[in-house]
Structure formats: structure tokens, C-alpha cells
Amino acid sequence: xxxxxxxxxxxxxSYSSSDSNSSSDEExxxxxxxxxxxxxxxxxxxxxxxxxxxxxxxxxxRRLTHLKEAQxxxxxxxxxxxxxxxxxxxxYKVMMTKKWIKFQRDFENFRTACIPWERKIxxxxxxxxxxxxxxxxxxxxxxxxxxxxxxxxxxxxxxPEVLMGLPYxxxxxKTVPRAEQDTAQDYSVLMDFNGYCKYSVLxxxxxxxxxxxxxxxxxxxxxxxxxxxxxxxxxxxxxIRTMAKNADVGGGDGEEGEFTFAWKMFTSWDYLIGNAETxxxxxxxxxxxxxxxxxxxxxxxxxxxxxLRRFLRVLANFLIICxxxxxxxxxxxxxxxxQEFANRDDLSWYEKNELExxxxxxxxxxPPLFETIAELEDYHPRIALKWQLGRIFALFLGNLYTxxxxxxxxxxxxxxxxxxxxxxxxxxxxxxxxxYSRLVNDTxxxxxxxxxxxxxxGPCWETAVGxxxxxxxxxxxxxxxxxxxxxxxxxxxxxxxxxxxxxxDLEAGFPxxxxxxxxxxxxxxxxxxxxxxxxxxxxxxxxxxNVLRLLSSxxxxxxxxxxxxxPHERVFKASKSNNFYMGLLLLILFLSLLPVVYTIMTLPxxxxxxxxxxxxxxxxxxxETIDLDLPAFMGTLFSYAANPGLIxxxxxxxxxxxxxxxxxxxxxxxxxxxxxxxxxxxxxEEKNRRNNxxxxxxxxxxxxxxxxxxxxxxxxxxxxxPEPEPKPAKTKARSAGNGVNLQKDVxxxxxxxxxxxxxxxxPGPRGHGPPGPGPGRGRGxxxxxx
Amino acid sequence: MxxxxxxxxxxxxxxxxxxxxxxxxEILRLHGRYRELAPHLVPLDYTNSxxxxxxxxxxxxxxxxxxxxxxERIVATFSEDxxxxxxxxxxxxxxxxxxxxxxxxxxxxxxxxxxxxxRDSFICKEDLKQxxxxxxKGELTPEEVTLVCDKAVEEADLDGDNKLSFxxxxxxxxxxxxxxxx
Numbered sequence: 023x024x025x026x027x028x029x030x031x032x033x034x035x036s037y038s039s040s041d042s043n044s045s046s047d048e049e050x051x052x053x054x055x056x057x058x059x060x061x062x063x064x065x066x067x068x069x070x071x072x073x074x075x076x077x078x079x080x081x082x083x084r085r086l087t088h089l090k091e092a093q094x095x096x097x098x099x100x101x102x103x104x105x106x107x108x109x110x111x112x113x114y115k116v117m118m119t120k121k122w123i124k125f126q127r128d129f130e131n132f133r134t135a136c137i138p139w140e141r142k143i144x145x146x147x148x149x150x151x152x153x154x155x156x157x158x159x160x161x162x163x164x165x166x167x168x169x170x171x172x173x174x175x176x177x178x179x180x181x182p183e184v185l186m187g188l189p190y191x192x193x194x195x196k197t198v199p200r201a202e203q204d205t206a207q208d209y210s211v212l213m214d215f216n217g218y219c220k221y222s223v224l225x226x227x228x229x230x231x232x233x234x235x236x237x238x239x240x241x242x243x244x245x246x247x248x249x250x251x252x253x254x255x256x257x258x259x260x261x262i263r264t265m266a267k268n269a270d271v272g273g274g275d276g277e278e279g280e281f282t283f284a285w286k287m288f289t290s291w292d293y294l295i296g297n298a299e300t301x302x303x304x305x306x307x308x309x310x311x312x313x314x315x316x317x318x319x320x321x322x323x324x325x326x327x328x329x330l331r332r333f334l335r336v337l338a339n340f341l342i343i344c345x346x347x348x349x350x351x352x353x354x355x356x357x358x359x360x361q362e363f364a365n366r367d368d369l370s371w372y373e374k375n376e377l378e379x380x381x382x383x384x385x386x387x388x389p390p391l392f393e394t395i396a397e398l399e400d401y402h403p404r405i406a407l408k409w410q411l412g413r414i415f416a417l418f419l420g421n422l423y424t425x426x427x428x429x430x431x432x433x434x435x436x437x438x439x440x441x442x443x444x445x446x447x448x449x450x451x452x453x454x455x456x457x458y459s460r461l462v463n464d465t466x467x468x469x470x471x472x473x474x475x476x477x478x479x480g481p482c483w484e485t486a487v488g489x490x491x492x493x494x495x496x497x498x499x500x501x502x503x504x505x506x507x508x509x510x511x512x513x514x515x516x517x518x519x520x521x522x523x524x525x526x527d528l529e530a531g532f533p534x535x536x537x538x539x540x541x542x543x544x545x546x547x548x549x550x551x552x553x554x555x556x557x558x559x560x561x562x563x564x565x566x567x568n569v570l571r572l573l574s575s576x577x578x579x580x581x582x583x584x585x586x587x588x589p590h591e592r593v594f595k596a597s598k599s600n601n602f603y604m605g606l607l608l609l610i611l612f613l614s615l616l617p618v619v620y621t622i623m624t625l626p627x628x629x630x631x632x633x634x635x636x637x638x639x640x641x642x643x644x645x646e647t648i649d650l651d652l653p654a655f656m657g658t659l660f661s662y663a664a665n666p667g668l669i670x671x672x673x674x675x676x677x678x679x680x681x682x683x684x685x686x687x688x689x690x691x692x693x694x695x696x697x698x699x700x701x702x703x704x705x706x707e708e709k710n711r712r713n714n715x716x717x718x719x720x721x722x723x724x725x726x727x728x729x730x731x732x733x734x735x736x737x738x739x740x741x742x743x744p745e746p747e748p749k750p751a752k753t754k755a756r757s758a759g760n761g762v763n764l765q766k767d768v769x770x771x772x773x774x775x776x777x778x779x780x781x782x783x784x785p786g787p788r789g790h791g792p793p794g795p796g797p798g799r800g801r802g803x804x805x806x807x808x
Numbered sequence: 809m810x811x812x813x814x815x816x817x818x819x820x821x822x823x824x825x826x827x828x829x830x831x832x833x834e835i836l837r838l839h840g841r842y843r844e845l846a847p848h849l850v851p852l853d854y855t856n857s858x859x860x861x862x863x864x865x866x867x868x869x870x871x872x873x874x875x876x877x878x879x880e881r882i883v884a885t886f887s888e889d890x891x892x893x894x895x896x897x898x899x900x901x902x903x904x905x906x907x908x909x910x911x912x913x914x915x916x917x918x919x920x921x922x923x924x925x926x927r928d929s930f931i932c933k934e935d936l937k938q939x940x941x942x943x944x945k946g947e948l949t950p951e952e953v954t955l956v957c958d959k960a961v962e963e964a965d966l967d968g969d970n971k972l973s974f975x976x977x978x979x980x981x982x983x984x985x986x987x988x989x990x
Binding site: 072075076077079081082083085086089127130131134135148281282283284285286287289290293295296297298301305308312313316705708711 | 833875878900901904913917939940964983
């Protein structure tokens with residue numbers, strides 16, 4: 023055995039032949055089937071031990087010794103087990119497993135080393151606690167997802183077009199029209215994403231509709247459509263997987279208030295705090311929280327005027343619905359105005375960007391407004407936070423969808439325009455040829471194609487939509503950054519430096535330093551992502567812009583939070599809220615999916631721009647591919663699959679499956695409830711027995727009442743069964759614990775004459791069976807010691 | 809494996825990786841931090857596993873533990889001599905149990921040991937009083953302290969012995985939403 027230890031680790035992995043061979047040869051005769059099986063079992067056990075050894079609460083030295091022993095045992099006998107025919111194969115299998123485990127471990131090491139910004143986030147965490155850090159972790163996760171989406175879009179759509187497609191200026195859709203060429207390079211025009219920006223890879227209109235491009239016959243239109251759909255598919259998969267992982271760790275769900283004090287005592291401290299000021303705040307908030315609970319425990323809740331409270335809540339909700347409606351109408355109005363503006367040319371900067379400014383302002387002003395109105399409602403902070411989040415969500419959603427509807431109006435107008443322009447451009451082309459042949463005086467010569475800049479261009483609604491989304495995103499970024507700069511940084515500077523010459527203490531009093539608004543920031547992030555999802559199909563460059571934005575956001579906000587914010591005064595953790603934000607993200611994903619799918623399915627693509635130009639519907643590209651690229655039988659297969667006769671049964675089957683799964687999960691939930699109730703009942707019984715009080719369970723009470731009266735009966739037999747004899751009116755005396763024939767525990771606490779102080783006397787025999795809940799400190803009963 | 813470090817043999821690193829939740833890089837970093845606490849005491853070369861212990865006072869000065877009200881208890885729980893002097897094995901053990909990837913059950917076991925001040929395998933009212941005073945820095949009045957401790961025991965105690973055994977503690981903690989970070 024010693025020689026095995028001395029071998030270096032790498033050699034241990036390989037199947038060492040000589041040593042185990044000789045030892046196994048000797049044992050070969052003495053091993054029988056049963057012994058082999060037993061040995062195999064032992065080896066498996068040792069292997070399991072090695073895998074789980076880090077989960078055992080042992081001292082490290084003990085773990086190391088056990089690990090070594092287990093590894094030696096496994097190595098020694100693994101060779102012995104691979105006997106007979108399968109020996110070589112078994113040894114090979116063992117070696118491959120070892121190599122696989124080693125590879126997995128190295129890969130894990132590599133993966134953890136790759137996670138960015140770990141140190142930065144930990145620093146924020148130690149200063150501000152885990153709730154603020156959870157925002158940054160969420161930001162990092164979003165960054166990862168966007169990076170993958172960017173990789174797809176860039177690699178499969180942009181790069182092929184740039185490398186293998188036609189260059190700028192060769193065809194009409196890739197060229198700036200003659201009329202715009204003078205201003206195409208102006209900064210203001212570029213900032214509006216017109217001019218050269220509009221006719222670049224950033225937007226849908228640039229892409230050519232050639233079926234295959236380049237040597238590799240890359241099918242760009244198909245790839246464009248697939249990437250668009252794949253974006254949603256990938257995002258959906260990632261969000262659901264993360265939600266499932268979070269739900270897993272959620273742990274049990276105790277009812278609110280079941281273990282109030284115990285939890286406050288053992289789980290309130292945030293072990294990640296490393297900063298003295300945060301620690302002080304945390305101490306203060308824990309103390310306050312204890313005091314509040316103590317007061318709650320001692321006093322009955324004052325029965326406030328419940329009618330007044332209800333009225334105030336209804337009033338508050340009414341006001342908020344009014345403001346939501348108002349903001350929706352405002353956006354609609356502004357979009358209509360921007361359509362009028364589109365026809366004029368002399369626009370001030372404000373008028374050009376009015377829509378984006380108004381939307382961002384609404385997002386800034388309304389949430390604090392909601393918070394002030396919510397003061398009327400007087401809810402517990404955690405519930406109030408949920409209401410606040412719900413309202414902000416409704417606000418953003420309403421705004422986004424109003425914006426979308428207004429955009430649709432615009433799209434329809436453009437579609438109408440298109441028809442007229444199509445005719446006009448064909449006419450212009452004919453004229454051009456006629457003029458040319460007239461000039462050259464030769465009708466047989468084919469005229470050179472018209473200069474791309476001169477071709478009459480269609481309105482290209484997809485690019486217009488893409489531009490709108492990009493402008494919205496950019497203005498959103500600008501507003502966010504400006505808010506942080508002014509709302510947090512300038513405020514901090516003013517408070518710090520003006521404090522020397524101001525009447526009241528700025529730091530403690532009115533403005534003071536800002537706190538980090540977690541929910542506002544997270545919602546902003548979620549909605550930003552929704553806009554990206556909606557706009558990415560029409561503006562492939564949008565994902566790249568978002569990646570840059572998230573990257574800079576991370577650094578900027580980390581700096582801002584460390585430099586200008588103070589830790590929250592009232593630290594309460596909405597601990598399950600991680601899944602809440604993921605749920606929001608999922609909802610937004612679906613809502614962003616809808617417009618895109620609708621446009622792909624129903625609206626006809628523009629006739630002269632984008633990868634789908636010339637087709638009736640965008641998804642015709644798929645039909646084309648099936649017809650031309652795939653072998654014939656696949657085409658027939660798909661046509662069968664698309665048959666309604668097949669689809670309807672499939673949908674029916676899925677509905678049935680959902681129904682089945684639903685009922686199975688209901689059944690599990692019910693059995694869970696039953697088990698919980700049983701446990702609860704057992705606990706209550708134990709408690710009541712200890713406190714010498716009546717059983718609070720009605721069933722148990724009735725059962726007890728049916729039992730024979732002990733004081734009347736002859737000396738009790740050891741086994742008592744509840745007899746369904748009708749009994750005269752029973753006094754509570756008998757029921758106080760003795761009558762319960764389930765009782766095994768004889769030592770009951772004697773009724774404590776003084777209601778102050780904890781029970782310090784040893785449990786003694788029951789002196790008298792009089793009634794009365796003893797000094798029992800059941801919930802809310804009896805005066806607590808003061 | 810490519811990197812030339814002489815602190816541990818490869819075998820030792822593999823063994824540590826099996827026994828803790830850390831990766832190779834993290835173990836080396838831990839050793840760096842351990843050494844930082846007492847550079848003259850802790851050698852760079854750990855290949856022959858020297859038996860060095862760093863005293864409690866140096867360990868609780870680590871920024872991660874400095875603000876924690878239970879820092880002495882945590883360190884004492886993981887030390888072999890019970891006084892808080894940690895060898896490197898204990899040091900790694902402590903951080904492995906407290907790290908993100910360690911499971912809830914393991915944390916529960918150690919949490920119980922940490923809160924059990926008098927080490928009698930029960931959390932009695934005295935232990936609770938000490939916990940509470942550490943948490944609130946003595947801001948509560950004695951009556952309030954007694955009330956809170958009584959209520960906590962009443963809530964969690966299942967077998968009626970007026971103190972919390974491990975089973976009681978585990979049952980109570982397993983339902984708590986705040987026990988883990990996520």
C-alpha cells in the first residue's frame with residue numbers, strides 16, 4: 023500500500039498494472055461471486071464518500087485522512103474487480119472516468135476565473151449589503167446574455183454582409199439618395215441616425231435580398247430571419263433556466279410570522295458586511311426591528327378606523343390610475359405630433375427629440391409621484407414595495423405599448439405610401455431608358471444602370487422603426503447617466519461642500535446623500551432589455567449598442583454608488599425578489615415577442631430595402647429554402663406537417679399534457695399541505711402539553727371529551743382507547759393533559775405561580791388539576807413578563 | 809500543471825480541492841491571505857504541512873470578519889483547540905463552510921455550533937441572551953432581552969426542554985427565507 027502513496031498523482035490516474043496484478047492474482051482463487059459483489063459495493067461507497075467529503079462537518083485533518091484512505095482503498099481494489107473478460111474494458115472505463123472528472127474540475131476552475139468584476143461587486147457588497155449587490159449581479163448576468171446575442175447577430179448577419187455582400191454605394195438601398203447627400207455627414211444628422219448612419223449595417227434597410235452571397239453560398243435572408251427568431255429563443259431558454267435555478271434554492275416556505283423572533287435573531291445579520299458604517303446601520307436597524315416586534319407583541323393592534331383606511335386606499339388607487347391614463351395619453355399625443363413634424367423641415371432640437379424626452383421624463387417623474395400617493399395607503403413596507411413595483415411596471419408597460427401603437431400607425435401610413443412610390447420608381451426607370459436611348463440615337467444599346475443615388479427610394483418602414491428604437495434607447499441611456507450625474511453626484515458635492523456655510527446640517531437634514539434605488543434601477547434595466555428585444559430585428563446594430571451600454575453602466579454605476587451613495591437606513595431584504603425580477607423579464611420577453619412576430623407574419627416587407635424585399639411575406643424565405651435547398655422529401659414532409667389535420671391534434675395533445683401536469687402538481691401540493699398540517703398539529707400538541715393548556719385543535723378536543731373521566735374511573739389501565747360513550751358535561755379540569763391517552767411524557771412543567779421570569783423550576787408532578795391556562799405564553803395570551 | 813508554485817504539492821492541492829468547495833486558484837489565494845496575517849509566522853512552503861497556528865486576534869482583524877458581531881465565535885468554532893487559533897487546515901475549512909457554494913445543511917450545522925456559546929450542544933437561554941446582546945450592541949433593556957429570548961425559545965422549541973436542540977434549530981432555520989443570500 024505504501025508504494026501506491028509514493029507514486030505521484032498523475033501516475034495514480036493511470037492503470038498501474040504490475041502491483042495490483044500480483045496482488046490480485048493471489049486473491050483470485052479466494053474471491054467468490056458474493057465477495058466480489060460486496061467488494062464492489064464497498065468500492066462504490068468509498069467513491070461516494072470521496073465525492074461528498076466536502077459536505078461533511080468534520081475537521082479538515084479528519085477529512086484529509088479519510089480522503090486518503092478512501093482513495094487508496096479504491097485504487098487498490100478497483101484493479102482487483104476488473105476480472106475476467108471485461109477486465110481491460112473495465113480498467114479503461116475507470117481511467118476515462120478519472121480523466122473526465124479531472125477535466126471537469128479544470129474546466130470549473132477556468133470558468134470561475136473568467137467571471138468578470140467579481141472583486142468590484144464584492145466591494146460594493148461589503149459596503150452596502152447584499153441587496154444592492156444583487157442589482158450588480160443582475161447587471162452582469164444581463165451583460166453576459168447580451169454578449170451572446172451580440173455574438174449571434176454580429177457573426178451570422180453583419181459580418182457576412184460586410185465581407186461577402188456588395189459594398190456601399192453599389193445598389194440603391196446601400197446609397198445615400200442624391201437629395202440627402204449634402205447633409206449626410208453633418209453631426210446633427212448623424213445624431214438622428216439619418217445620413218450615413220441610416221444606410222449602414224446598423225439598420226435593416228442595408229441588407230441585400232440576394233438568396234446566396236459569396237463563395238460559400240451563405241444564405242443571408244434565411245440567416246437574418248433565423249437569428250431574429252433565435253434571439254428570442256435563446257433569451258427565453260436562459261431566463262427560464264435561471265428562474266428554475268433560483269426557485270430551487272428557495273428552500274421551505276414558512277408562513278409569515280411563524281418564527282418571527284427566532285428568525286430575527288439568527289438570520290438578520292448580513293455576513294457580507296465589511297464596512298464599519300454599514301455595520302452600524304445594520305445594528306441600528308436590527309435593534310429597531312426588535313423593538314417594533316416587541317411592541318407589536320405586547321399591544322393589541324389599535325383598531326383604526328377601517329373605513330377611513332379603505333377609503334384612502336381606494337382614493338390612492340384612483341389617483342394612480344388617473345396618472346397612468348394621463349401619461350398614456352400624453353405619449354399618444356406626442357407621437358401624433360412627431361408625425362406632423364416629420365413633414366416639416368425647420369425643427370428645433372427639442373421638437374426633433376420631443377418623443378424620447380417626454381418618455382424618459384415620465385419614467386423619472388412618475389415613480390416618486392406614486393410613492394407620495396402611496397403614503398395614503400399605510401401598508402407594511404414590504405407590501406408597499408410590491409405595490410410600487412407593480413405600478414411602475416404598469417407605467418412603463420403602458421408607455422411602451424402606446425409608443426408601439428403609435429408606431430404602427432406610422433408604419434401603415436408608410437405602407438400606403440409605398441404603393442405610390444413603387445409605381446413612380448418604375449415609371450422613372452422607363453423614362454430614364456427612353457431618354458438614354460434617345461440621346462445615344464441607338465435603340466439597341468443597353469443603357470448603363472441608373473446611378474444608385476438617383477433611384478427613387480421607397481419609404482422603407484422597417485428602417486424607420488429601427489431608427490425609432492435606436493433613438494429611444496440612446497435617449498434612455500443619456501437620461502439615466504445624466505440622472506446619476508446630477509441626482510447623485512452633484513447632490514453629494516453640494517451637500518459636502520456647501521455644508522460649511524449653510525444654516526442647517528445638510529448631511530443629516532434635507533438633501534443629505536442619496537440612497538441607491540434598487541427597484542428603480544432594476545426595472546429600468548428590464549425595460550431597456552425589452553426595447554432591445556423589440557428593436558433588434560429591425561436594427562441589428564442595436565444589440566451592439568446595448569452591450570456597450572451595459573459595459574459602461576457597470577463601471578459608471580459602481581463608481582457612482584461607492585462615491586456618492588450611503589447605505590440604506592432601513593435595511594429589509596425582499597429576499598425572494600430575485601425571481602420576481604426574472605418573472606418581470608420573462609413577461610417583458612413575451613410582450614416584446616408579440617409585435618415582432620406579428621410583423622413577420624402579416625406585414626409585407628418593403629419592396630426595395632432589406633433582406634426580404636420582393637417577397638410577399640417575410641417568412642416566405644423559409645418556404646423558399648425548403649423548396650430549393652433541402653431534398654425533395656423534406657419538402658413533402660414539411661407540407662404534411664403544416665397540414666391542419668395534423669396540427670390540430672398536436673395542439674390538442676399539448677393541451678391535454680398541460681392539463682395532466684397541472685393536476686399532478688395540484689396533487690403534490692395537496693399532499694404537501696397535508697404533511698405540513700400533520701407536522702403543525704404534532705408541534706401544537708407538544709406545545710400545549712408542555713404548557714398545560716387545552717388542546718386548541720377542535721378534533722382533539724372532541725376526542726378528549728369522549729374519553730372516560732379519569733377521576734371517576736377505577737385505577738387506570740395502561741392502555742386507554744377513546745370510547746364513544748356519551749359523557750356528562752366535562753370540566754376542563756380533567757382535560758388538562760391527563761386525559762390524553764397519547765401522552766407518554768410525564769414530566770410536565772408545574773403551573774408557575776409567578777407570571778414573571780422564565781420557568782426555572784424543574785418539572786414536577788402535577789399537584790392539582792385545576793383549570794386555567796398556566797403561565798402559558800401562547801401567542802398573545804397572558805401578560806408577558808415586564 | 810503549468811504554474812510553478814512551491815507552496816503546495818499537486819497532491820495536496822488536489823486533496824484540498826476534494827475536501828473543500830474551492831478551486832485551485834482560490835486555495836492558493838487563501839494561503840496568501842493566511843500568510844498576510846502573520847508573515848513571520850507562516851512559511852511560504854507548505855509542502856510538508858507544518859503545524860503553525862495563527863492566533864485569534866490576528867484572524868479577527870481580517871476585513872471580512874472585522875465587522876461581524878460573531879467573529880470570535882466563528883473562529884473559535886473552527887479552531888481545533890477551541891480558543892480560536894487556526895491552523896491553515898482550519899482556516900480553509902472555515903471559509904469553505906461559509907462560502908457561497910456550500911450547502912444549506914452544512915451551514916446549519918456550523919451555525920448551530922457558532923450560536924452555542926457554552927458548547928453544551930444546546931442553545932439555551934443564556935446563549936440566546938448573548939447572541940441578542942451582540943446583535944443589538946446592548947441597546948435593549950434587560951426586560952426586552954428576556955422577552956425576546958423567551959419568545960424565540962417558545963417559537964422554536966419542539967421537545968419542550970426550554971432550550972433549542974439541533975433538531976429544533978434545523979427545523980426553524982430550514983423554513984427561513986433569509987438564511988441564504990438568494
